[in-house]
Amino acid sequence: MSDREDQLVGEFPFIPRQERAQQKRKALLESGRILFTTKGYEHTTAKEIAAHAGVATGTFYRYFSDKRQLLMALLEDKIDQFLAPEPHWFCHDPVSLLASLLEAHVLRLNHSGLHRVLPEILSKDLDLAEVIQAARKRIHAKILSSLKQIHEKNLTWRDLDLDTVAWSIMMLFENSHKKAEQTGEKVNYREMAKVICRMIFPPHILDNFPDELK
Amino acid sequence: MSDREDQLVGEFPFIPRQERAQQKRKALLESGRILFTTKGYEHTTAKEIAAHAGVATGTFYRYFSDKRQLLMALLEDKIDQFLAPEPHWFCHDPVSLLASLLEAHVLRLNHSGLHRVLPEILSKDLDLAEVIQAARKRIHAKILSSLKQIHEKNLTWRDLDLDTVAWSIMMLFENSHKKAEQTGEKVNYREMAKVICRMIFPPHILDNFPDELK
Amino acid sequence: MSDREDQLVGEFPFIPRQERAQQKRKALLESGRILFTTKGYEHTTAKEIAAHAGVATGTFYRYFSDKRQLLMALLEDKIDQFLAPEPHWFCHDPVSLLASLLEAHVLRLNHSGLHRVLPEILSKDLDLAEVIQAARKRIHAKILSSLKQIHEKNLTWRDLDLDTVAWSIMMLFENSHKKAEQTGEKVNYREMAKVICRMIFPPHILDNFPDELK
């Protein structure tokens, strides 16, 4: 933000270079996001992004070395969002917890829409594929460790294969947005959460979550 | 080589046009499949496919109107495979059933590899996206109907949301191949099957599947 | 050459693929040569060369990977021509010999005109610069060895620095075409040859070239 913004109201609008530039950069990012998610990555050209952002083609290249770099900038720090959040089971009501996590996750996904671009690129961009792969492993490890904690407390099915459950949870999260896309209806996150919980907890635990975790 | 080649010696070599043509067509399809799954759809050119199939560029266009059509021909009748098979629960051992279904599913996927091409195209090819969507709905309906049958027989959790479970099963099937890709290890289909079964059946049913269904 | 060319005269003109292709390649080379020498290398675009050759832009890239490669193809085996020929002094009349060598050299240069393109590229294309440098050393060595032979026969100035003379001869050859360009008149090669001979031979040798060399 400009130093001057907190000055007198009504002053002649002055936006310093950097901020203007940042605005253009942001406009380009936003245009890129919109076009990528609308038409697909390959079918979007740098020229189009620039035009959509209201700048000349050359301006695109002032801010991004190429289309890929713009995409990377869009994905930066967002990758983990596409996968799944780490659940914390220390909660008296895992169903509600998961339901809210799911909802938040789907909202995040749909906010940027970038998750729809990923599949298109992963087959061609091995670097990015590796990054995603690594992120998935990270998330998987986190979920696994969460599961271990409750498993040690005897809260789960006794013969639970934690690795498989963790992976299943991750998959259901990653694809949770597709349900709405498919049916056109609003997703019932609570029901999804119940299904997930059933994979983990025996009914007597679910029905009466132990007080010591509250 | 044609089946007819081992016919009478000295006979004028006669391979019906259609058969030769079909060979070329098949070669093109196979080359397309290999290159699409290897390098991605967009990054594969018609020329490359033709070269890989050992025919001229122009020949490609005799058999296929364009690259997209070749892909469609490849996908033809295969789309359902990418999604999930319809399970039949009338079986004394649902875990084994699902495990074998899962394994067969993953083998099918990896056999053609075409499921890796789909994500790349769906964002651009709305027609195909619709086809896939329709297929998914079909599969979903089938799984749902299967679930209904066992639900009516009181074999499942009483408060099961069949729709959500059907969808979850479908997602886990659709993505089952990713686990191997991620971990590099062989997938334990039995454990995955157990997880899925847990979503459906209460333990007492699972442990002792009723005889009347055998 | 086509198999059909030795067939009946008057047959429908059929030029096989390869030959046609070679014609296009030659047309592109010739167009490249003309445009390079006319407008300069940098100021000539691949598109222009293609247009001048009467083909589409893409055709250019079927025959040449880029502009540089076309130039290299033009220069191939011509580089030595731009420098200087190796004189053979075993001749009863070195002036006439040099005069004819000079004339032939200038004719060669002006035939292709490519020597005018070289200076433009040498500063940017270090690979080519090295090739030229090597060629110059080769020529220099040849001239030097020629000079040594006549020096050993006591035909030259006694205190001749052969290296410097060889180099001077090479420079005068390399630049001989510029005289015509500058004055607009026809060059008097004989006078130039006399000047060169003066650098090498004392007058009594020049006036009466020894018989044993005839």
Next chain:
Amino acid sequence: MSDREDQLVGEFPFIPRQERAQQKRKALLESGRILFTTKGYEHTTAKEIAAHAGVATGTFYRYFSDKRQLLMALLEDKIDQFLAPEPHWFCHDPVSLLASLLEAHVLRLNHSGLHRVLPEILSKDLDLAEVIQAARKRIHAKILSSLKQIHEKNLTWRDLDLDTVAWSIMMLFENSHKKAEQTGEKVNYREMAKVICRMIFPPHILDNFPDELK
């Protein structure tokens, strides 16, 4: 730094506009010279020159209408240097004279390095080509007139073609720097001078230059 900076301490720093401007202009010229000679004219961008000179891109265009004009400013008054100096034969030792002229010439050339840029532009810039051409004619005329003077004094070969000799001298001067570039060694200017003198003077003159010219 300005000459005025060492003036009175505490004085308001006053550097006249023109002087500052001249500093920038000089910096741009110097940066242009360095980059042109290093990377070639076409491969140097205005932005680069400005950056190298530590000014903004736009500033470049305040001082020079374009890249070409900067080059012209660099060449201004230097063109004659690239060609050859006018020798004055009224000297008791023409070899030494020419040797020192040659050395001075090569030093001048290498000082700016701009002679390496010329070839690149001549093919495209007909105006400059004409300027150079004119300069060459001027130099040629001067050398010719020098030669005439000594020719009239019977100091030269009797059958000297003055025009050709003048032109040869000019060529050897113009290209004298190349010898060092090629061999990597230091040039022996004296030997070069001897070669040139041999083109002009008969041995008895060279060995015993007449006193009346001293």
Next chain:
DNA sequence: CATGAATGAGGCTTCATTCAT
């Protein structure tokens, strides 16, 4: 005056598709 962001024409190159042979 200085700045450097913005412009957009223009060069390079690829590739889906056509078509003469």
Next chain:
DNA sequence: GATGAATGAAGCCTCATTCAT
């Protein structure tokens, strides 16, 4: 039918030059 050369539209990117601040 088969061939593969030819096409040219379209994408990528650079850079000389302008202009608002």
